[in-house]
Amino acid sequence: MTSFSNRLGAALAAKRHLCVGIDPHAPLLADWGLTDDAAGAERMGRDVIAAAAGVAACVKPQIAFFERFGSAGYVALERVLADARAAGVLVIADVKRGDIGSSFAAYADAWLTPGSPLEADAMTVTAYQGFGSLSGAFGHVRDHGKGLFVLAATSNPEAREVQQSRRADGRTVAQAMVDDALAFDAPLDTHVNSVGVVLGATLTLADFGIDVTLPPAKPALPVLAPGFGHQGARIEDAGRTFGGLGWALLANESRSVLSGGARGLADRVRERSDSIARALTPESA
Numbered sequence: 001m002t003s004f005s006n007r008l009g010a011a012l013a014a015k016r017h018l019c020v021g022i023d024p025h026a027p028l029l030a031d032w033g034l035t036d037d038a039a040g041a042e043r044m045g046r047d048v049i050a051a052a053a054g055v056a057a058c059v060k061p062q063i064a065f066f067e068r069f070g071s072a073g074y075v076a077l078e079r080v081l082a083d084a085r086a087a088g089v090l091v092i093a094d095v096k097r098g099d100i101g102s103s104f105a106a107y108a109d110a111w112l113t114p115g116s117p118l119e120a121d122a123m124t125v126t127a128y129q130g131f132g133s134l135s136g137a138f139g140h141v142r143d144h145g146k147g148l149f150v151l152a153a154t155s156n157p158e159a160r161e162v163q164q165s166r167r168a169d170g171r172t173v174a175q176a177m178v179d180d181a182l183a184f185d186a187p188l189d190t191h192v193n194s195v196g197v198v199l200g201a202t203l204t205l206a207d208f209g210i211d212v213t214l215p216p217a218k219p220a221l222p223v224l225a226p227g228f229g230h231q232g233a234r235i236e237d238a239g240r241t242f243g244g245l246g247w248a249l250l251a252n253e254s255r256s257v258l259s260g261g262a263r264g265l266a267d268r269v270r271e272r273s274d275s276i277a278r279a280l281t282p283e284s285a
Ligand SMILES: O=c1ccn([C@@H]2O[C@H](COP(=O)(O)O)[C@@H](O)[C@H]2O)c(=O)[nH]1
Pocket: 021, 023, 062, 094, 153, 154, 155, 156, 198, 199, 200, 226, 227, 228, 229, 230, 231, 252, 253, 254, 255, 256
């Protein structure tokens, strides 16, 4: 078994930082000449996998756009995930799961168990019920080489009221999420932690009171950063926004890459991937 952190580390070492979103919005499906149904979502997802293979670091299917088609949407997503496994494309399932421990463990079984129909490499999670409530996934991380991305400072403006709040210990909620992710014991043979965080590209870390200072021996903290493209953040600013975190940055773009149809998709993925690699090189950061 090759772990998520090892595979992610290999992609990052090859200067791949782009995470291509798979978000089959109705207008995008129309733009692609596809029907607004499960078949259309499946076609878009499978085309994205083909374009991302060997070029992007990972893909991120957004479950909401499959779930709106009910069971047919889940079947479509299963087929997209099967394509990704066959093509060796890393998948972060954007499912934002969180619950009391026993229920959360069932989510981890669904998304992170090898052989599960919905098996992904990593999933997004919320620790609003306490970081400890995520422990049902820690076995999947340690024993099955899976990964987690904990929402810390999200890209939407409404999140600030909650995530910038200060806890009794003086840290912001966002900083506490980062600290808990950093404290997760990574296997010794990896350069990248298996537990990372979601930090929106539309924000400044200072606004959220976030200081991500890694202890010297620690593997890098993977950061999934949505907000580039359609939400206004510019890939060219990624080095400045994320500073020393750049090495393990996964810059997500969904609508901005998907817009324009299937034709030209491979070129757009290549162009965005090259741009983010350039933005993160020390000379231009
Ligand atoms: O803080 C967050 C967390 C998740 N998202 C998700 O990322 C994509 C962004 O799509 P764009 O089209 O590139 O804006 C989408 O699936 C969101 O649900 C986020 O935007 N911000």
